[in-house]
Amino acid sequence: MVKLTIDGQELEFTEGTSLFDACREARGEALPHFCYHPDLPIAGVCRLCQVEIEGMPKLTIACNTTVRDGMVVFTRNERVRKAAQQTLEMHLINHPVDCPICDQAGECGLQNQYMEYGLYESEVEKGDKVTKAKAQVIGPHVILDTERCVLCTRCVRFCDHVTGTGELGIFNRGDRAEVGIAPGKELNNNYSLNTVDICPVGALTSRDFRFKKRVWLLKSTQTICPGCATGCNIRVDHEADRIFRIKPRLNADVNGRWMCDFGRLEYRRVHAESRLDAPLLADGDRQREASWDQVWSRLDALGGKGLFVVSPWQTLEEMDLFKGLGGGNTVVSGPSESGRGDGDEILLSTDRTPNRKSLAWLGIDELAGDELAARARAADGVVVVYGGDPVGEVPAFAEAVAGKTLVYLGTHRNATSDAAQVVVPTSAWAERDGIFVNAKGRLQLIRRVVARPGEAREDWRFLADWQGRTDDQTQPAGLPELRRGVAERVAALNGQDLNTIGASGSAVAEADTGGDA
Amino acid sequence: MRTNGKQHGYGAEMNFRERLYVGEVFRGLWITIKHLVRNIFYMKDMPTVQYPEVKPQYSDRFRGRHRLMQRDDGSPRCVACMMCSTACPADCIHITAAEHPDPTIEKFPEKFDIDLLRCVYCGLCEEACPCDAIRMDTGIYEIVADSRDKFFVNKEFLLNDETNGTL
Ligand code: SF4
Ligand code: SF4
Ligand code: SF4
Ligand code: SF4
Ligand code: FES
Numbered sequence: 001m002v003k004l005t006i007d008g009q010e011l012e013f014t015e016g017t018s019l020f021d022a023c024r025e026a027r028g029e030a031l032p033h034f035c036y037h038p039d040l041p042i043a044g045v046c047r048l049c050q051v052e053i054e055g056m057p058k059l060t061i062a063c064n065t066t067v068r069d070g071m072v073v074f075t076r077n078e079r080v081r082k083a084a085q086q087t088l089e090m091h092l093i094n095h096p097v098d099c100p101i102c103d104q105a106g107e108c109g110l111q112n113q114y115m116e117y118g119l120y121e122s123e124v125e126k127g128d129k130v131t132k133a134k135a136q137v138i139g140p141h142v143i144l145d146t147e148r149c150v151l152c153t154r155c156v157r158f159c160d161h162v163t164g165t166g167e168l169g170i171f172n173r174g175d176r177a178e179v180g181i182a183p184g185k186e187l188n189n190n191y192s193l194n195t196v197d198i199c200p201v202g203a204l205t206s207r208d209f210r211f212k213k214r215v216w217l218l219k220s221t222q223t224i225c226p227g228c229a230t231g232c233n234i235r236v237d238h239e240a241d242r243i244f245r246i247k248p249r250l251n252a253d254v255n256g257r258w259m260c261d262f263g264r265l266e267y268r269r270v271h272a273e274s275r276l277d278a279p280l281l282a283d284g285d286r287q288r289e290a291s292w293d294q295v296w297s298r299l300d301a302l303g304g305k306g307l308f309v310v311s312p313w314q315t316l317e318e319m320d321l322f323k324g325l326g327g328g329n330t331v332v333s334g335p336s337e338s339g340r341g342d343g344d345e346i347l348l349s350t351d352r353t354p355n356r357k358s359l360a361w362l363g364i365d366e367l368a369g370d371e372l373a374a375r376a377r378a379a380d381g382v383v384v385v386y387g388g389d390p391v392g393e394v395p396a397f398a399e400a401v402a403g404k405t406l407v408y409l410g411t412h413r414n415a416t417s418d419a420a421q422v423v424v425p426t427s428a429w430a431e432r433d434g435i436f437v438n439a440k441g442r443l444q445l446i447r448r449v450v451a452r453p454g455e456a457r458e459d460w461r462f463l464a465d466w467q468g469r470t471d472d473q474t475q476p477a478g479l480p481e482l483r484r485g486v487a488e489r490v491a492a493l494n495g496q497d498l499n500t501i502g503a504s505g506s507a508v509a510e511a512d513t514g515g516d517a
Numbered sequence: 518m519r520t521n522g523k524q525h526g527y528g529a530e531m532n533f534r535e536r537l538y539v540g541e542v543f544r545g546l547w548i549t550i551k552h553l554v555r556n557i558f559y560m561k562d563m564p565t566v567q568y569p570e571v572k573p574q575y576s577d578r579f580r581g582r583h584r585l586m587q588r589d590d591g592s593p594r595c596v597a598c599m600m601c602s603t604a605c606p607a608d609c610i611h612i613t614a615a616e617h618p619d620p621t622i623e624k625f626p627e628k629f630d631i632d633l634l635r636c637v638y639c640g641l642c643e644e645a646c647p648c649d650a651i652r653m654d655t656g657i658y659e660i661v662a663d664s665r666d667k668f669f670v671n672k673e674f675l676l677n678d679e680t681n682g683t684l
Contacts, residue, residue, distance in 0.1 A: 100598030100647050101624040135620055211614040211624055214599045 004071035018042075019065040020049055023075050031075060032084045032113045034091075034200045035152040036063040039257050041161055043153045046091070048113070050083045051075045059083050084117045092122065094130045094175055096147045104202030106215040110150065130175045139167075139187030141207055141261055142196060146178040149203035155179065155195040162258065163346065165189045179203065190260045190348055197247060197257075208265060209245045222249055222503050223447040224436050226313065226429040227263030228343070229351035231438030233504060234259060236267065236430060241450040243267040243430060251504045254442065260348045262341075267430065270450070274413040276425035277454025287423065292455075298422050300469060302405060305329055306382030307375050310364060312339060312353035313387045314459065315434025315446065316498075317479065319358050320486045321463040322386055325470070330379070333359050335369035335394050349439060354429075357437040361492040369394035376400035382407065387426075391416035409462070425456035432458055433479055435498060443498065444505035575656065580640045582657040582682065583631060585675040586650050593676055595650035597626040601642035609635035610642060629672035633660055633684075657682045 001012050006026035013022050021038075024030045034046035044064035051062045054072035059080065062073075074080060091110065099105040132146040156168045156179065167185045170177055181187060187195070196204045218237040225232040225246070232255035235247045246267055248259035281290040281298060290298075308326035310319055310333050323331050343350035359366055367375065373396035376383055384407040385391075391398045391406075392415030401419065408420035411428045430449040437443055452458070460482060464475035476482035483498035496506065534540055556563055566573050586594040597614035615627035643653050662668055662684035670684065 098623075100596045100600070105598075135623055211597070211616060214603065216603065217599075 002067050002069040002071075004067055004069065004073065006073045007076055013067045015067075017067045019051070019062040019067055019071075019073065022067050023051065023062050023073065027075060031062055032088070032117055033063065034109055034150050035154060037154050037157075037198055039162070040154060040157040040198075043157060046150065046152050047087050048084055048091075050080060050087070052077060052080055081117070084113075085119055088113060088117050089119045089123070091150050093124050094147070095150075096129065096131075096134075096145075098148070098202075102145075102148065102202035103205045103210060103215070104148075104199075108202060109200030132178050137207070138181045139192050141192050141265075142187050143205050143207050143210060144179070144181075145203050145205070146180070147203075148201050149179045149199075150201050151177055151179065152200060153179075154198045154200070155204055158191075158195055158198060159187075159189070162194070163189045163191050168195070190262065190344055191258055191346065193261045193264050194248070194258045206245065213239060213244045218244060220247075221447050221449040223430070223449060224354070224444045224505075225259060225263040225266065226354045226436070226446070227260070227266045227352060228341075228347075228349040229353060229356060229439035230255065230347050230349050231354060231436055231442065231444050231505075232259040232263055232347060233444070234263070236449045238449055243270055243450060254438070254444075254505070255347055258347060260344075260346075262348060262352075269412070270428045270430045272412060275428070275453050275456075276411060276413055276417060276423060277456055278425060279455060280417075280420075280423035282421040287418075287420075295422060295424065296469065299407070299466060302382050302407070305380040306384060307332070307379035309334060309372065309383070309385045309388075309390060310359075311385075311387030312356040312359055312366075313429070315355060315432070316358040316361075316437055316443075316490075317434050317482050317486055318386075318459045318463060319355075319362050319364065320489060321460055321467065321482070323362055323364060325463055325467050326384075327470075329382075330375060332365050332367050332372065332375060334367040334372040335390055335397070336366040337369055338388060338390075338393050351439060354436045354438070357439060357441055358435075361437065361490050370396055373397040373400045376404070379404065381405055385409070385416055385420070387411070389414040389416045391419045409459070411456070424462060425454065426459045426462065427452050427456055431456070432460075434460070435483075435501065438505075441492075442505050443496070443501050445501050445503070575658070577654075579656060579658070580638050580643070580653040581655045582633065582660055583636075583642070583651055583653050583675060584655050584678070585629065585672065586652060587676060591676075593626060593629065593650065593672060594648055595626050595629060595646075596622070596624050596648055597629075598624075598647060600645040600647060601651055604641040604645035605636075606639060606641065607632075607635045607637050609633075626672060629675065631670055631675065633668040633670060634665065660684065 002015055003010060003012050006023055009026050011026055020031060020036055031049040033049045035043045036049060042064050044061050047061060049062045050059040052074040053060050095110065099111065105111065134145045134147055136144045138144045151170060153170060156170060159168045160166050167182055167187045168179060169182055171180045172178060193206055196206045217239050219239060220235045220237050222235055225234045233249040233251035235249045236243055237245045237247065246264045248255060248257055250257050278289045279292060279295045280287040281294060306329045308322065308329050308331040310322045310331065312333060339353035340350055341352045372390060373394055376397055377400040382405045383401050386409045391401065398419065406420040407422045408417045409424045409426050410417055411426055417423050429446060431452045433448050434446050435443050436446055468475045476485060480499045487493050487496060487498050588594050597612050599612055602610035602612055609632040611630040612626050613628040614624055617623055617625040640653055642651050659682040661682060667684040
């Protein structure tokens with residue numbers, strides 16, 4: 001432990017702590033900065049974080065200094081303030097200040113820090129600025145405006161040290177220095193949109209989000225990414241029932257501060273054209289919109305021993321209810337080939353479904369396509385498919401269900417919904433509450449962010465209503481009650497209370513079984 | 518309110534004279550007659566304007582109906598920054614931003630609608646605009662239309678309109 005004094009406050013830190021972090025703790029807020037980032041190596045290039053250390057003739061940058069015993073540090077005196085102010089002014093010499101057309105406005109490091117450290121009476125003539133290339137498309141998701149860049153090298157360090165792909169670099173010198181893409185390359189790694197997050201200014205912006213919304217109009221909801229079995233913690237930014245973007249949320253145990261581009265753009269499925277928004281009943285060889293009464297009378301009339309198929313995109317609670325609803329029927333999941341993709345070593349899993357783990361916990365077998373088709377062929381009259389698209393993915397399954405009563409509970413129109421006699425519109429991931437269990441067995445909460453389209457139902461309520469009609473038992477009145485029931489039925493949970501899971505999820509409940517990610 | 522040490526208005530106790538009404542009615546009429554006589558003899562001092570034949574003169578700073586300023590080529594000067602719609606207390610400016618074909622402009626309003634029925638003519642939009650793209654200096658205060666949706670004016674109208682108020 002080392003003892004030092006920051007702004008007259010005596011504090012103790014472990015050896016090796018960066019002075020930047022120590023000052024953050026002492027001040028209750030970070031020092032002004034652009035280049036420092038807790039998950040990237042130190043660059044020390046922006047010079048904004050200068051502090052005065054007793055005994056040193058010049059000011060020193062805090063981010064590249066480690067705490068030493070007996071240090072006396074000043075972060076708020078006039079000399080330090082002036083330094084930050086002058087440095088910021090230097091950063092602005094060639095800055096275009098296009099805030100009105102800059103997507104970063106409202107969450108910009110330059111704007112925000114200028115509020116406190118601005119000179120306000122600028123000494124730079126507008127006409128004297130060095131101009132550089134604007135709005136260059138440098139990858140499938142990212143757009144670069146070099147004029148706005150403050151040369152903090154965060155994006156460069158990200159591509160060098162996090163993804164190891166090294167697409168970006170700083171070229172030229174002096175006021176001609178600019179960030180750019182290495183010749184013949186494209187910023188197309190799986191994590192390119194994280195550079196947009198860490199860019200403190202509007203130099204790197206998202207092509208998907210470009211000009212869609214001003215950031216101060218957005219509201220944020222914390223939830224979990226449905227893209228793969230890693231279950232990155234995210235924040236969904238939305239306004240008036242429309243999602244505009246997704247940002248990663250810090251969870252050191254799951255995703256740190258990053259998330260992949262695939263997951264980040266998954267929100268688009270929520271607002272897809274093909275969303276089911278009304279119940280449908282087959283009428284001859286067409287489907288027509290029906291009332292809920294008609295749907296219920298159709299569902300009540302189902303009989304025989306059927307096959308119940310649930311997809312790994314449903315939540316733990318929904319799977320449990322569906323399994324209960326299946327009762328004496330065969331309840332399986334499948335085809336096990338669906339929801340697979342290329343993974344990488346960083347976050348993205350080869351298992352592109354958010355909740356496969358729960359299937360194992362609930363004892364629901366996952367079947368390969370041909371086996372699933374065989375079960376469907378053996379089924380007596382009824383096949384209920386909940387999520388996924390087995391008809392579209394497994395031709396043999398499509399043949400097997402032909403002539404049987406196919407009931408589809410799902411969010412999007414697809415081959416399965418087209419083949420179904422009864423279609424019940426359910427909620428997409430961002431429209432319901434529930435629990436996803438990631439590949440490592442971590443329980444994480446998904447949250448309702450936006451309203452459901454049209455007549456789409458909240459999944460668990462629909463399942464509970466259906467269950468109530470088949471066995472006359474009282475159904476859980478709310479999610480907390482349902483979760484208590486789930487905790488009793490799932491042995492792997494070890495009696496864990498599902499109602500106390502916090503925003504960062506609950507640590508591994510069972511012994512870590514590795515998972516398949 | 519004039520009090521005379523007496524309570525006036527709703528719930529005040531009336532004295533006997535007031536409760537007879539007739540006297541009070543004539544007291545009210547007397548005020549009317551006073552004005553009538555004065556207006557007959559000093560007609561020039563009357564504040565009434567013979568609207569609509571004669572239009573009142575307002576100050577140059579009067580906030581009339583909005584207009585959108587044009588660039589030299591007639592396209593809107595607005596860059597769709599949403600400052601005005603953010604500042605608007607009536608929430609009546611609806612802008613859809615889009616990518617401009619000219620890369621030196623980048624952003625422009627694909628749609629720019631103002632709901633004039635909701636507008637409270639506070640001028641905050643004009644105040645907030647960093648590009649001097651929206652102004653309320655048209656002096657137009659007669660904003661009339663024969664249906665509600667006509668008060669929902671669009672970009673083309675705000676850029677070019679010379680109807681002087683009739684929508
Ligand atoms: S980077 Fe920040 S200061 Fe620069 S134009 Fe964008 S919002 Fe304005
Ligand atoms: S583009 Fe952004 S992150 Fe990269 S060096 Fe410039 S300011 Fe820093
Ligand atoms: S004048 Fe006021 S109410 Fe009307 S559009 Fe402008 S900001 Fe909104
Ligand atoms: S404030 Fe001005 S530039 Fe910005 S959107 Fe409104 S009219 Fe356009
Ligand atoms: S944050 Fe220390 S030099 Fe940039």
